[in-house]
Amino acid sequence: EPVTALIVAAGSGTRMGSETPKQYRPLLGKALLAHAVEALIGHPRITAVRVVIGAGQEAHARSALAGFDVGDFIIGGKERADSVRAGLEAIADGIVLVHDAARPFCPPAVIDRLLDALASADGAVPVLPMADTVAKGDSELRGTVNRVQLLRVQTPQAFHKTDLLYAYEEAATATPTDESTVMQQAGLKVATVPGDESLHKLTTANDWERAEMMLGSQMI
Numbered sequence: 587e588p589v590t591a592l593i594v595a596a597g598s599g600t601r602m603g604s605e606t607p608k609q610y611r612p613l614l615g616k617a618l619l620a621h622a623v624e625a626l627i628g629h630p631r632i633t634a635v636r637v638v639i640g641a642g643q644e645a646h647a648r649s650a651l652a653g654f655d656v657g658d659f660i661i662g663g664k665e666r667a668d669s670v671r672a673g674l675e676a677i678a679d680g681i682v683l684v685h686d687a688a689r690p691f692c693p694p695a696v697i698d699r700l701l702d703a704l705a706s707a708d709g710a711v712p713v714l715p716m717a718d719t720v721a722k723g724d725s726e727l728r729g730t731v732n733r734v735q736l737l738r739v740q741t742p743q744a745f746h747k748t749d750l751l752y753a754y755e756e757a758a759t760a761t762p763t764d765e766s767t768v769m770q771q772a773g774l775k776v777a778t779v780p781g782d783e784s785l786h787k788l789t790t791a792n793d794w795e796r797a798e799m800m801l802g803s804q805m806i
């Protein structure tokens with residue numbers, strides 16, 4: 587069964603605040619998107635890597651991914667979920683690993699854990715526990731939440747393409763932030779596997795600086 591890695595890179599990177607959308611910006615000399623592609627493209631269980639980009643981002647994407655075999659770019663949409671759906675319509679049937687271009691590092695062992703877990707569930711996602719105390723609140727605290735039952739959910743997320751398309755048809759949330767949300771809403775079973783701190787998403791300038799330091803000191 588083919589395993590397609592679908593990397594969504596059609597965002598505008600508002601919270602990063604850089605002129606060029608973050609996925610096309612060089613992280614120590616190589617575009618963030620190129621790091622994400624490179625982390626997946628060599629994995630022995632991944633058949634193909636495809637990339638969803640924003641309308642008008644073709645020139646950025648072509649130059650970021652020169653030399654990588656990712657087929658034709660797929661044009662995404664307004665919200666992340668629109669971009670994922672456009673990607674699903676364009677790729678081969680089989681297993682899909684939906685991944686954010688904003689996550690430049692992915693240990694190969696995480697891919698193995700996800701694909702192994704998918705054999706006995708409808709989906710599989712990498713998760714990490716919460717380390718800080720977690721509370722509700724605004725300018726004052728309105729109740730600490732028991733963090734033992736809370737998880738941070740990362741990408742890549744593994745599904746059978748037809749299941750995920752079905753879940754998106756059924757989706758109750760207009761703008762889900764990931765696929766595990768719509769899969770659960772459709773009543774499908776999503777298994778968890780251990781995630782990795784290196785899968786951290788680069789959202790803010792602070793995330794960017796931290797990733798540059800980790801990469802520069804070869805911690806990754």
Ligand code: CTP
Nearest residue numbers: 594595596597598599600601664665669687688
């Ligand atoms: N993404 C996408 N299509 C969109 C919005 C987001 O493909 N319409 C992608 C981004 O390119 C990114 C991933 O989804 O790789 C995770 O989104 P996020 O970190 O929120 O990136 P942006 O939406 O670009 O950033 P921001 O929300 O700060 O504008």
Ligand code: MG
Nearest residue numbers: 597598599666
């Ligand atoms: Mg966003």
